[in-house]
Amino acid sequence: xxxxxxxxxxxxxEEMEIRRFFEDMMRQEAVLHGFREVSTPIFEHTELxxxxxxxxxxxEIYAFQDKGGREICLRPELTASVVRFFLNDLTTFPRPLxxxxxxxxxxxxRPQAGRYREFFQxxxxxxxxxxxxxxxxxxxxxxxxxxRTGLRDYRIRIGHIGILRELLSRTGVEGDEALPILQKLDKxxxxxxxxxxxxxxxxxxxxTEIVETTKITGPISVLDSFEGPARDYIKEVCDILLAMGFxxxxxxxxxxxxxxxxxxxxxxxxxxxxxxxxxxxxGGSYSLAELFGGxxxxxxxxxxxxxxxxxxxxxxxxxxxxxxxxxxxxxxNDMMRGHxxxxxxxxxxxxxxxxxxxxxxxxxxxxxFAAAVKAKYAIIVGEKELESASVTLRDLSSGEQSxxxxxxxxxxLK
RNA sequence: GCCGGGAUGGGGUAGCCUGGUUAUCCUGUGGGAUUGUGGAUCCCAGCACCCGCGUUCAAAUCGCGGUCUCGGCCCCA
Numbered sequence: 001x002x003x004x005x006x007x008x009x010x011x012x013x014e015e016m017e018i019r020r021f022f023e024d025m026m027r028q029e030a031v032l033h034g035f036r037e038v039s040t041p042i043f044e045h046t047e048l049x050x051x052x053x054x055x056x057x058x059x060e061i062y063a064f065q066d067k068g069g070r071e072i073c074l075r076p077e078l079t080a081s082v083v084r085f086f087l088n089d090l091t092t093f094p095r096p097l098x099x100x101x102x103x104x105x106x107x108x109x110r111p112q113a114g115r116y117r118e119f120f121q122x123x124x125x126x127x128x129x130x131x132x133x134x135x136x137x138x139x140x141x142x143x144x145x146x147x148r149t150g151l152r153d154y155r156i157r158i159g160h161i162g163i164l165r166e167l168l169s170r171t172g173v174e175g176d177e178a179l180p181i182l183q184k185l186d187k188x189x190x191x192x193x194x195x196x197x198x199x200x201x202x203x204x205x206x207x208t209e210i211v212e213t214t215k216i217t218g219p220i221s222v223l224d225s226f227e228g229p230a231r232d233y234i235k236e237v238c239d240i241l242l243a244m245g246f247x248x249x250x251x252x253x254x255x256x257x258x259x260x261x262x263x264x265x266x267x268x269x270x271x272x273x274x275x276x277x278x279x280x281x282x283g284g285s286y287s288l289a290e291l292f293g294g295x296x297x298x299x300x301x302x303x304x305x306x307x308x309x310x311x312x313x314x315x316x317x318x319x320x321x322x323x324x325x326x327x328x329x330x331x332x333n334d335m336m337r338g339h340x341x342x343x344x345x346x347x348x349x350x351x352x353x354x355x356x357x358x359x360x361x362x363x364x365x366x367x368x369f370a371a372a373v374k375a376k377y378a379i380i381v382g383e384k385e386l387e388s389a390s391v392t393l394r395d396l397s398s399g400e401q402s403x404x405x406x407x408x409x410x411x412x413l414k
Numbered sequence: 415g416c417c418g419g420g421a422u423g424g425g426g427u428a429g430c431c432u433g434g435u436u437a438u439c440c441u442g443u444g445g446g447a448u449u450g451u452g453g454a455u456c457c458c459a460g461c462a463c464c465c466g467c468g469u470u471c472a473a474a475u476c477g478c479g480g481u482c483u484c485g486g487c488c489c490c491a
Contacts, residue, residue, distance in 0.1 A: 003464080003483095005482090006481080006482065006483085007482095049491080053491050054491095057491070059415095059489095060491090076491070077491055080491080107490085107491090109489075109490080110415080110416090110487095110489090111482095111483080111484090112484080112485065112486070112487095115490085257491090275485085276487090277490090279490085303491090330451085332451095333449075333450080359444095362448080362449060362450080363449095363450045363451055363452090364448065364450085364451060364452070366452085367451055367452035368452045368453070369452085370452070371452050371453055372452085372453085378451085380450075380451075382450060383450090384450080394451075394452090399451095399452085399453095401451085
């Protein structure tokens with residue numbers, strides 16, 4: 001037997017119904033917010049991702065040479081592709097450009113709970129200018145989506161890279177020099193961060209201030225405890241979110257996301273119940289376009305881990321939707337088959353989900369089957385009924401049945 | 415890349431330590447009892463020891479290697 005490749009999953013009918021339900025929910029929510037869907041290729045030039053994340057990522061992605069000798073990889077995320085698409089074809093669209101996407105991504109990693117080699121991301125990007133309004137709109141969409149899924153136990157934490165960068169730049173540590181320090185701070189590896197800061201010649205008092213700053217967490221009011229342009233900016237973002245009615249956001253200046261292209265606001269959503277892989281959404285404002293050789297454009301975006309969101313809902317025991325077939329048509333004998341197929345076809349044309357016996361089973365077996373596939377009604381097509389141009393409509397949950405005229409059946413089921 | 419648990423019909427499992435006849439049970443699947451009325455009951459059928467190598471008269475069982483899986487570490491764009 002051939003097994004499926006490591007870290008991949010097959011999805012059965014029940015699971016696909018649930019997945020489509022939540023996909024559609026997320027799409028609808030994004031459209032409600034004025035975002036429009038885009039789609040990009042599943043494979044890209046490997047360079048797109050090494051430019052964004054450094055040459056080291058090649059070790060963590062599905063990268064290979066194609067038959068033409070091109071360096072190609074399966075996309076590990078979608079932001080880079082969307083920015084590439086923007087630079088290739090969308091630069092003349094009216095701005096801000098509000099886009100969203102849904103699709104699978106691939107990473108060559110060791111699978112564990114909530115981590116697969118093929119996984120799905122839903123995300124959005126606003127390409128335009130950095131304003132608190134833009135950032136708030138992006139966080140607002142992420143929050144609206146998570147809220148609408150019905151997830152109860154989650155946290156939205158907002159930080160700002162600029163606050164730490166401001167503190168560091170006062171000591172003369174700027175740009176790429178600040179990156180390793182930010183990375184250690186993001187992981188809360190304080191000893192390592194302090195070692196690096198000592199090497200950079202930062203005074204102990206300032207060092208303490210920096211470390212303490214990353215520990216500032218709590219309600220929006222914690223922002224009142226210090227000053228600076230970045231602080232004023234994030235305050236504006238939070239005020240807009242409050243105006244939009246999102247009160248469950250908190251400030252966490254320990255959210256740093258130590259990557260060079262993040263420029264300001266950063267945020268994360270996590271579901272504490274998930275364990276080691278609990279982050280279900282991450283985003284922030286960034287500047288990637290010029291890395292890819294385009295104009296300098298500021299953007300803000302996020303990506304939701306679709307699989308993890310579903311896992312989180314599952315662990316909360318959320319009621320998940322199930323689709324039911326409306327009608328199962330049962331011909332009483334071979335002579336009735338033609339009438340039965342005519343009926344099932346009419347129902348389908350009328351937009352009523354309908355199925356029919358394909359196994360030439362008897363009535364008893366067919367009713368059993370109809371119940372097993374959870375159809376709402378069975379429709380029995382037989383000679384007795386046909387005499388009055390009718391069929392028997394049986395409600396499979398109550399067991400009640402009645403004679404219904406063929407001309408009324410569609411209206412009755414609608 | 416590292417550490418640990420695991421893999422037996424479609425799903426869930428017993429057997430493995432202590433090798434030995436036809437591999438256990440539940441559920442589901444197909445058929446029948448019932449050729450026009452389901453969810454019950456009974457009967458019948460079909461379906462499995464993850465793969466390879468080794469040890470042995472004999473391997474689901476012991477050893478080695480691999481694959482997949484679950485949990486954790488590293489990483490997490």
